[in-house]
Amino acid sequence: MSVTSVVKRGIEEILHDFSPRRAGATTAYGVIFGVTNITSIISMMALVFRGDLAYALPVGIGIGLFSSMLNGIVTAVGSSFSGTVASVQDTSAIAGVAAAAIAIEVTGERQVPTVIGLLVVSSIVTSAGLLIAGHYRLGGLVRYLPNPVIGGFQVATGVLFLLGAAGILMPEGLDRAGELDAILSWVPAAGLGAVLYAMSRNDRSRPIIPWLILSSCAMVHLVFAGSGTGIDQARQRGWLLGGLDNTSGWTLGTVTTIRDAEWGAVLSQAGAIITIAVLAGLGLLIRSHSLDSASGSDIDVDRELTVTGLSIAAAIPAAGPPGYMYFATSLLLRRLGGPRRGAALLSVLVVGTALLVGSAILTVVPAPVVGAILVSQALGFLAVWLWDSRTTLDRVEYGLVAGSGVAVLLFGFLNAIALGTIAAIVLFVFRYSRISAIRHSYSLQVFRSTTERSTAEADVIESEGHRGVVLELHGYLFFGTAHDVFTDPRIIDRLDELDFVVFDLTSVTGLDSSASASLGKLARIAHQSGVAIVLAGPRRRIEELVAQADAVGRQAIGRFGSLDEAVNWCEEQILTAHLERPLDGQTISELLAEVSRSPAQAERIAGAFTRRAYPAGAVVIAQDQPAPGFFFVESGTLTARLRSMNGNTTRLRTMLPATVLGEISLYRGGNATAEVIAETESAVLHLAPDDLERLESDDPGSAAVIHRLAARTLAGRLIHAERALRTLRD
Numbered sequence: 001m002s003v004t005s006v007v008k009r010g011i012e013e014i015l016h017d018f019s020p021r022r023a024g025a026t027t028a029y030g031v032i033f034g035v036t037n038i039t040s041i042i043s044m045m046a047l048v049f050r051g052d053l054a055y056a057l058p059v060g061i062g063i064g065l066f067s068s069m070l071n072g073i074v075t076a077v078g079s080s081f082s083g084t085v086a087s088v089q090d091t092s093a094i095a096g097v098a099a100a101a102i103a104i105e106v107t108g109e110r111q112v113p114t115v116i117g118l119l120v121v122s123s124i125v126t127s128a129g130l131l132i133a134g135h136y137r138l139g140g141l142v143r144y145l146p147n148p149v150i151g152g153f154q155v156a157t158g159v160l161f162l163l164g165a166a167g168i169l170m171p172e173g174l175d176r177a178g179e180l181d182a183i184l185s186w187v188p189a190a191g192l193g194a195v196l197y198a199m200s201r202n203d204r205s206r207p208i209i210p211w212l213i214l215s216s217c218a219m220v221h222l223v224f225a226g227s228g229t230g231i232d233q234a235r236q237r238g239w240l241l242g243g244l245d246n247t248s249g250w251t252l253g254t255v256t257t258i259r260d261a262e263w264g265a266v267l268s269q270a271g272a273i274i275t276i277a278v279l280a281g282l283g284l285l286i287r288s289h290s291l292d293s294a295s296g297s298d299i300d301v302d303r304e305l306t307v308t309g310l311s312i313a314a315a316i317p318a319a320g321p322p323g324y325m326y327f328a329t330s331l332l333l334r335r336l337g338g339p340r341r342g343a344a345l346l347s348v349l350v351v352g353t354a355l356l357v358g359s360a361i362l363t364v365v366p367a368p369v370v371g372a373i374l375v376s377q378a379l380g381f382l383a384v385w386l387w388d389s390r391t392t393l394d395r396v397e398y399g400l401v402a403g404s405g406v407a408v409l410l411f412g413f414l415n416a417i418a419l420g421t422i423a424a425i426v427l428f429v430f431r432y433s434r435i436s437a438i439r440h441s442y443s444l445q446v447f448r449s450t451t452e453r454s455t456a457e458a459d460v461i462e463s464e465g466h467r468g469v470v471l472e473l474h475g476y477l478f479f480g481t482a483h484d485v486f487t488d489p490r491i492i493d494r495l496d497e498l499d500f501v502v503f504d505l506t507s508v509t510g511l512d513s514s515a516s517a518s519l520g521k522l523a524r525i526a527h528q529s530g531v532a533i534v535l536a537g538p539r540r541r542i543e544e545l546v547a548q549a550d551a552v553g554r555q556a557i558g559r560f561g562s563l564d565e566a567v568n569w570c571e572e573q574i575l576t577a578h579l580e581r582p583l584d585g586q587t588i589s590e591l592l593a594e595v596s597r598s599p600a601q602a603e604r605i606a607g608a609f610t611r612r613a614y615p616a617g618a619v620v621i622a623q624d625q626p627a628p629g630f631f632f633v634e635s636g637t638l639t640a641r642l643r644s645m646n647g648n649t650t651r652l653r654t655m656l657p658a659t660v661l662g663e664i665s666l667y668r669g670g671n672a673t674a675e676v677i678a679e680t681e682s683a684v685l686h687l688a689p690d691d692l693e694r695l696e697s698d699d700p701g702s703a704a705v706i707h708r709l710a711a712r713t714l715a716g717r718l719i720h721a722e723r724a725l726r727t728l729r730d
Contacts, residue, residue, distance in 0.1 A: 006303075010077035010341060017342025029343035034350025037087055037326075039213055041068055041351065043370045043377075044092040047164040048115070048321070052103040054171075056112045062250015063119070064088050065354050067320020072348030074311035075325065076341055080300040081288075083340025084330045085347055086311060088323040089283060090377065091126075091276045093160035095119060095321045098272035106262045116254065116319045117261030118269055123312050126277040126322040130309030133281060139288070139301030146428060148397045150286065151385040152404035152420035153279060158381030159408040165189065165374035168367055171238055181237045189368040192216055193375025200380065213369065220366040239367055250355070255319040280322045284308055287325050400424055433480025437473050439507065441490055444468035444500070449568035450651070454586050454658030455594065457575055458716070464574045468500035470567065474507035477545075482515035486522040495529040500570045504563045505537030505545065516547045523557050532573075534558040536566035586658035588632045588685050595712065596705040605702045608695055609685035614678040623675035627665030629688040630706065633657050636682025642674045654679070663710035666692075 017026045041064040049060035068087040075086035099115045106114045133139070166174060169186040176182050196212065199205040224234055234240045284304060292299040308324045315323065330344075385401050393401065400423050407416035445465030453461070469490060477485065491501055523533050535542045535557060542559050560566040588609065592602035609632065614620055621628060623643055638655040652674055655661055665672060687695075687706070696703040 006078050006307075010079075013082060013341040014077070014345055015342075017340065022342070026342040026346060030346025031350055033085060033210060033343065034347035037068070037085065037347055037351050038065070038354050039217075039369060040326075040373055041065055041088055043164075043168075043373045044088045044090075044321075046168055046370060047092045047096040047160075047374075048099050048119075050096065050164070050167050051100055053099060053111070053115065056115075059112060059116075059250050059254060062355060063116070063254060063318060063320045065351055066250070067123075067315035067318035068323055069348050069352035069355075070315040070318055071311045071320070071323040072351065073345065074314050075307060076345040076348060078303075078307040078310070079325070080303045080307075081297060081325075081330060083344050085326045085344045086308070086323050087326060087348075087351070088321050089280075089326070090157050090161070091122075091280050091283070092321050093157055093164060094272055094276050094279060095122060096164065097160070098269040101269060101272075102262075102265050105265045105268070110260050110262050113257040113260040114262045114265050117258040117263065117266045118273070119321050120255065120258055120316060120319050121266055122273050122276045123316050123320065123322050125273055126280045127309045127312040127316070129277045130281055130284070130305045130312065134302050134304075134306030134309060137302045139285065139305055141285075146424055147389075147393060148400040148424040148427065149421055150282070151389065151393070151397075151401035152416075152424065153282060154381040155385050155401055155405040156408045156416050156420070157279070158378040158385075159405045161374045161378035161381070163408075165193070165371040165378065168374070169238070169371040181239075185238050185368050186371065189371035190375055192368065192372035193379065196372060196376035197379040197383070200376065213373070216369050216372070217366060220368065234366075255317055258319070276322060280312075280324060281305070284324045396427060400427065429478075429480050432476075433478075433484075435475070435481070437475050437477055437481040437485050437508075438471050438488065439474045440472040442470045442472075444470065444567065444570055444574070447567060449564050449571055450653040451568050451571070452653055452655040452659040452661075453571075453575075454656070455591065456586060456658075457579060457656075460578050461571055461574055464578050467498055467574070468502065468570050469494075469498060470502040470504065470563070472504045472507070472563075474509075476509050477511035477515035479512060479514035482511070482518045485515075486518040491522070492525075495526065495531055498531050500532050500534060500573070501526065502534040502536060502563070502566050502570065504566075505535060505541045506563060508537065508541055511541070511544055513547075516545050519545055519557075532558055532570075534560065534566045534570065536560045536563040588634070591632070591658060591660075592705060592709065595709050601702060601705065604699075605695075605705055606685070608691055608702070609687050610691075611683060612686050613683045614681070616678055616680050616682075618678045619675060620678060620682075620684065621662070621672050621674075621676040623673070624671050627662065627668075627670065627672045627689070629686060630662045630666055630692065630710065631660060631687075632685040633659050633661070634683040634685055637679040638676050638682055638684070639679045640674050640676045660709065660713055663713050666707075666710050 016022065042061055045060040045064040046057060049057040053060075071088075072086045075084050079086075095118065098118055102114050102118060103111060133141075166186070169189050170177055170182050172182075177186065192212075196209060199209050199212070220239070224230075224239075229237075229239075231240065285301065288299050288301045288304045292301075304325070312322050312324075382405070386405070389401065390398060400420060403423070404416055404420040407419050410416075411419065443466050445462055447470045448461070471485070471488070471490070473485065475481070485503075491498070519533075526533050535545060536559075539559075539561065546557055546559075558566070558569065560569065587606075589599070589602045589606045592605050593599045596602050596605070611634070614636075620631070620638060621640075633655050635657050638661070640652040640655070640661070641649045642652055643649050655676075661676065692703065692706065695706070
């Protein structure tokens with residue numbers, strides 16, 4: 001869908017929501033959610049501008065309100081989910097960590113411009129990342145993120161929210177938590193936060209949340225009025241966000257102050273900037289998927305990435321941190337069943353009107369209510385991953401998730417995220433390395449090539465096939481799995497019994513240098529023991545695997561484009577070493593004599609066959625034509641192949657001298673299911689269906705020999721297939 005059509009459709013839905021019949025509900029929902037959003041924005045910006053930066057909180061709130069308005073307008077119009085409400089979100093916690101570090105490094109008049117520069121750069125990086133992800137349709141990548149990483153991010157963020165709430169409710173430090181003023185601030189906030197969280201988990205009570213927040217603000221002010229507590233006194237006692245000066249509030253020119261920023265200090269927070277971008281993208285993807293599941297809607301995640309990237313870019317002039325969808329509010333608008341896109345747009349316009357009030361808005365929202373919102377947000381993260389997931393994560397994964405929260409307290413947020421991610425990667429590598437890269441293993445007795453050989457040759461391969469082993473590899477070969485593959489007991493413990501080791505690389509998706517090094521060691525050992533190492537698969541993959549083998553090892557490694565070619569080569573080597581008679585010496589009379597036990601009868605039956613010669617490339621049996629009968633390959637090589645409707649062909653098997661074909665059509669009748677061509681100049685002995693019928697009538701005993709030969713051929717193939725299936729099953 002083009003940008004023009006997206007905007008046009010969004011505007012049409014908004015206009016519909018403001019139609020006479022829906023304008024009342026749209027206004028009510030928009031105002032309620034707008035006021036609630038203002039309290040959340042204040043809470044988020046209080047995470048950034050706190051401590052040594054608390055004096056600039058009015059600037060921060062102005063930045064948050066203006067950027068949320070711009071961000072929300074674009075999202076309300078363009079989101080694929082009608083009714084999406086967007087604003088600054090939990091990435092403010094990371095921005096707060098970085099801002100605190102800047103406040104230590106930079107002092108004086110350049111302090112606030114430097115923090116604003118941090119927010120602007122964070123938004124630029126995040127916007128660019130989301131736009132690129134949306135353009136290349138990377139929305140589905142969220143499914144590749146392991147649960148411990150997602151959970152660790154969110155638990156660490158939850159702990160940051162709790163620390164931020166503590167800083168707002170107890171600005172003089174946790175050691176003063178037992179004093180009366182602090183108790184009167186944090187105890188109601190903790191209780192209200194728990195209630196807000198509990199209500200957010202219940203569909204019936206969720207619509208009451210905005211009213212509860214507004215009524216809580218009103219109740220606190222009633223207590224102030226009843227107790228004679230003035231605004232200044234409330235600020236002094238920590239019940240209102242204090243230290244504010246109306247003359248220091250935000251203006252439209254605030255973003256221009258970044259010209260005075262200390263950019264070295266901003267760049268020193270590159271880790272935090274990247275973390276903000278990653279968390280914003282991760283948070284958007286998780287919320288989009290959650291909203292899709294909870295609402296039953298079909299959300300276009302790639303479109304959400306693009307729209308959010310554009311909305312963040314639109315808010316860059318406001319110098320605000322990255323903002324994206326509010327999951328709870330967006331879902332609530334949908335579940336209320338009323339107007340959606342129009343209410344979402346009005347809610348962000350209400351946020352914009354707060355800019356006219358300036359820093360005086362801080363007198364409306366008491367600190368305990370701000371702290372309660374942060375507590376409820378923290379509980380939302382912590383409860384899901386520390387309580388709900390206790391039965392879905394195993395102990396190690398749960399330990400990683402819970403450890404991320406502890407690590408925040410011990411090492412700080414960024415270090416905790418880094419440690420958690422590294423631990424999750426190590427866990428993945430450890431667990432993946434325990435999955436064997438050997439999918440199946442067979443001896444050459446079980447796994448045969450598609451080349452049909454004479455009975456004598458097949459008997460030799462059956463007898464000597466234990467001297468070769470085929471290992472089918474899969475997945476990614478790396479340091480965690482390669483060593484086990486190339487030191488497998490089925491190879492190392494049997495080197496004195498083996499002549500061939502075949503590695504099938506067809507299903508190998510990639511490999512690292514350690515796999516090549518391990519193969520090189522095996523090739524040297526195998527060469528000393530007289531064992532041939534054979535690789536089968538794509539040429540590029542084979543070359544990658546032999547890259548680090550030395551000259552001796554590389555020379556000892558055989559290479560083939562397919563497993564069938566490799567196994568056929570091994571069979572040829574076995575026959576050359578162990579077959580006493582010439583490979584093409586058996587005649588049809590000798591083959592029939594093995595079945596009939598009567599050389600005279602065998603000669604009589606052989607006389608019923610007609611000799612036919614074919615040049616190379618000639619068609620012996622045509623696919624989808626009536627089956628021509630029973631054949632014995634006297635000389636040359638025939639190949640059976642299946643031709644598809646689009647003209648492509650697939651080789652099924654190759655027949656050498658002293659083999660038979662046509663045995664299936666002998667009983668099934670009908671048309672041939674594949675074609676047979678002469679690979680080389682060939683001669684066959686042919687028994688046509690009419691000749692067989694005549695033989696059955698005139699000489700039933702001789703016809704029975706033909707049937708026994710066909711049955712023996714089919715039984716041999718069936719036994720071989722059953723043995724292979726049993727090996728796979730075991």
